[in-house]
Amino acid sequence: MKPEDKRPTPMIYERVALIGLGLIASSMAHAMRRGRVAGEITGYARSAETRAVAREIGLCDRVCESAAEAAEGADLVVLCVPVGAMGAVAAEIAPALKPGATLSDVGSVKRAVIAQVSPHVPRGVHFVPAHPLAGTEYSGPRAGFATLFDNRWCILVPEGADRTAVDRLAAFWRALGANVDEMDADHHDRVLAVVSHAPHLIAYTMVGVADHLETVTDREVIKYSASGFRDFTRIAASDPTMWRDVFLTNRDATLDILGRFAEELFVLQRAIRMGDGQLLFDYFTRTRAIRRGIIEAGQDTPAPDFGRAAAAGPGE
């Protein structure tokens, strides 16, 4: 986590609108306040219950009754809804967007979001897709916390957007604590299939297997989970709607990685069946090097708490 006093944080947008008020949007609201990044924060969520919670906890300056109302007059509008809902929301707010405004999103898939949203973007509005690589297994407006993006990466996918608008959005994300990178949409989707989408599907699968066993009870699985399985269950507790949309919209890249995964798994399964200890030993030795790289890159710490203690979360 960066110490707050080292981070320059001038106001970057006069008014920011958050469409959708889940984990990411609520964390953005907290981080914007921490850094005094926006003059006013408006928000909208489709569910009346979510809007009520957002008002109760004072998440935004104004919680509006429609997406268009929240977006009206905003300098930055960020779509924080599941990937599958981006197109419809963009169509709804398009007439309310002010000329010169920046439209962005936080979707985990970029090519499909661009295809859905682009046709609705009015002339004079800058569409700069983005994806902050941060999250927990919690969802909803109460799940957010100000440090979620600290020292994490936010990938911008400008695809030819206005440079001034892109640089301003980059400054915004840096003020929220993130490091910023740029990438093209297809490469983003391939990278995310490896580091996020396939691992999530695999974790969901392993937890499903445990749930379906006859000889080992769910109670036993839960009781003895500390030996490896627990890490899978955390990943597999992530928001079902969000993840359904991720897999359906990043289908090709995810299926490619899962196909490679199945091949590789069969090689190791065969080594176990044939008693090929040397193959297993060599394979397990190579995978250690990647872990060392992650610790050296500062994306985790060697301490057994995963370096997460630094990020004050909803349970703390």
Add this chain to the structure above:
Amino acid sequence: MKPEDKRPTPMIYERVALIGLGLIASSMAHAMRRGRVAGEITGYARSAETRAVAREIGLCDRVCESAAEAAEGADLVVLCVPVGAMGAVAAEIAPALKPGATLSDVGSVKRAVIAQVSPHVPRGVHFVPAHPLAGTEYSGPRAGFATLFDNRWCILVPEGADRTAVDRLAAFWRALGANVDEMDADHHDRVLAVVSHAPHLIAYTMVGVADHLETVTDREVIKYSASGFRDFTRIAASDPTMWRDVFLTNRDATLDILGRFAEELFVLQRAIRMGDGQLLFDYFTRTRAIRRGIIEAGQDTPAPDFGRAAAAGPGE
């Protein structure tokens, strides 16, 4: 973590010998000292370097030059070597075991350890296999810490051993901070295949897939690992020798779980390919319930630090 003042910790064995001085043995040594559980701790490791480190950090009261020397006169001898080495070590120390002593182990597989060790156990020595379900991705004598077993489960597999000896070993593990359960060897091996062995092989596989990609570099995988992949790399950094032996000795149960995993993965892959969002949504909703059970069972906390901050580890 249990507060120390609530845990009654009389000396349980006069002399405890640790054969093998890796993560588990060194954590046992620290936990024994914390709880004043043993009068004297002797230790032995096959590698001269490990013995030197153990002496340097004062891990045991005596680091011996042979396993038999360490075991001689001990009231409890614990085999803390990889599962594949248990038989040879048992044969080596058998003549040195004192009548009435308890012989135990900490292997992650129980049926194979029993088959290897039992033939060497002298009459009058009580063999009580055990498995503490605790670990980190670190290995070696410097990796141990006193709180590793706190509130974790230790499974005893008595298989008809003397009740007094079993109860005493249970009291020993409780004094080290663990909760104690008993189970038969085959059931232990099936449960562990689900909660630990298959998840480890899957994590190794996913990290291997990432390492083999052409279009996404290792540097990118490492840089963006926080989005799910990082948890896999931690598991896949575990000791290669230990895990090779686990898979080779718990072969049938592990292959059974991996076979089920592959089937289930194909069902989800097909749902992605066919665009069956309802199947994915329902599946992901069910897996959330298991996570809730784990938090309710106290095997993790809802905080994003995984509840590991409580356990002071080697990196702290």
